[in-house]
Amino acid sequence: MFSFEEIKENLKRDLKKSRYEHTLRVVNKAEEIAGKYKLDINKCKLAALLHDCGKGKEEHYKNKYISEYNKLIKKDEYVEFKNPFLEHCIIGYLVAKNHYKVEDNDVLNAILWHTTGRLGMTEIEKVIYLADKTENGRDYPSVDKIREKSLINLNDAIILSINNNIKYLIENNQIISINTIKLRNELIGGISGR
Ligand SMILES: Nc1ncnc2c1ncn2[C@@H]1O[C@H](COP(=O)(O)OP(=O)(O)O)[C@@H](O)[C@H]1O
Numbered sequence: 158m159f160s161f162e163e164i165k166e167n168l169k170r171d172l173k174k175s176r177y178e179h180t181l182r183v184v185n186k187a188e189e190i191a192g193k194y195k196l197d198i199n200k201c202k203l204a205a206l207l208h209d210c211g212k213g214k215e216e217h218y219k220n221k222y223i224s225e226y227n228k229l230i231k232k233d234e235y236v237e238f239k240n241p242f243l244e245h246c247i248i249g250y251l252v253a254k255n256h257y258k259v260e261d262n263d264v265l266n267a268i269l270w271h272t273t274g275r276l277g278m279t280e281i282e283k284v285i286y287l288a289d290k291t292e293n294g295r296d297y298p299s300v301d302k303i304r305e306k307s308l309i310n311l312n313d314a315i316i317l318s319i320n321n322n323i324k325y326l327i328e329n330n331q332i333i334s335i336n337t338i339k340l341r342n343e344l345i346g347g348i349s350g351r
Contacts, residue, residue, distance in 0.1 A: 158258045161199075164206055167257075173213060180209055182292035183285075190284045193308050197263075197281065204267035204285045207257065211248030219244075222251040234275065237334050246272050273334035274315065276343050283311045290318050297321070312344045319344075 159167070169177055187205035191198050211218055219226055229235050229247060238247035250269040253259040267285040270278065274286050291304040291314075299321045306314035319341045326333050 158260070161203060161206065164203075164210075164257055168206070168210060171214070172209065176209055176212055179292065179294060180206060182294050183208060183288045186292040187284050187288035190288055190307050190311075191281075194280060194284070194311065196284060200261060200263050200281055201267075201284050201288075203259070203261075204264045204271075204281065205288055207249060207253045207259065207264070208268050208271045208285055208289060209245060209249060210257070210268075211250075211252045212245040215241075215244045215248050218248045218252050222255055225251060225255070234336060237273070237332065237336070240332055242331065243272055243334065246270070270336070273336045274319070274340040275336040276339040278315075278340065280311065283315060287311065287314055287318065290322075316341065316344050 168180060172180065184202050184205040187201040188198055191201035226247065230239060235247065237243055246269055249271075250265055253268050254265055259265055263279060263281045266279065267282045270282050271285045271289050274282070278286070287303070287307045291300060291307055299317060303314055303317045303321070306317055319337055322337065323333055323341075
């Protein structure tokens with residue numbers, strides 16, 4: 158297992174500058190949100206640091222971890238990670254697990270589901286999902302509302318974020334993850350949680 162600082166050094170080298178800077182802002186935002194809900198800060202910071210670790214070198218890492226990739230991608234809920242916009246999620250999961258030797262499933266799942274979310278998300282997964290969408294460099298019309306809500310109620314913030322996300326995906330004629338739809342239905346259905 159690499160230390161947090163070692164991973165940071167590696168990512169500084171491997172990611173393009175803007176992606177690395179986004180990553181550091183996601184770490185800060187994840188720390189802020191996790192602190193609010195008294196969640197495990199170290200797990201959240203590690204997942205935030207690694208959330209985009211597969212970005213930009215998807216083909217390279219896919220080939221490197223092809224047998225595990227092929228096994229995972231067959232699962233119904235993972236099929237959509239074949240989509241080029243979502244591929245970095247499963248690649249990030251594989252790189253965190255196999256290259257950075259992360260064994261903690263809370264951290265690995267937060268990386269895997271950071272873009273789409275999924276039914277039955279853990280609170281750590283929700284923190285990384287929201288930290289990615291609301292880090293201080295993000296600037297889109299509803300970001301302030303989602304940012305504010307993230308520190309009040311995780312589920313309500315995610316509903317706002319998904320509504321915004323779906324509009325964007327429709328306007329750009331992109332696929333909408335079935336996992337996102339399932340999550341939205343779960344949260345709108347009023348399943349308890351925070
Ligand atoms: N719920 C979703 N279902 C399908 N595609 C999505 C979804 N959310 C985002 N995407 C696509 O994935 C891309 C990457 O999203 P994301 O990882 O959140 O952005 P970033 O790489 O900037 O952190 C988006 O630009 C969009 O095209």
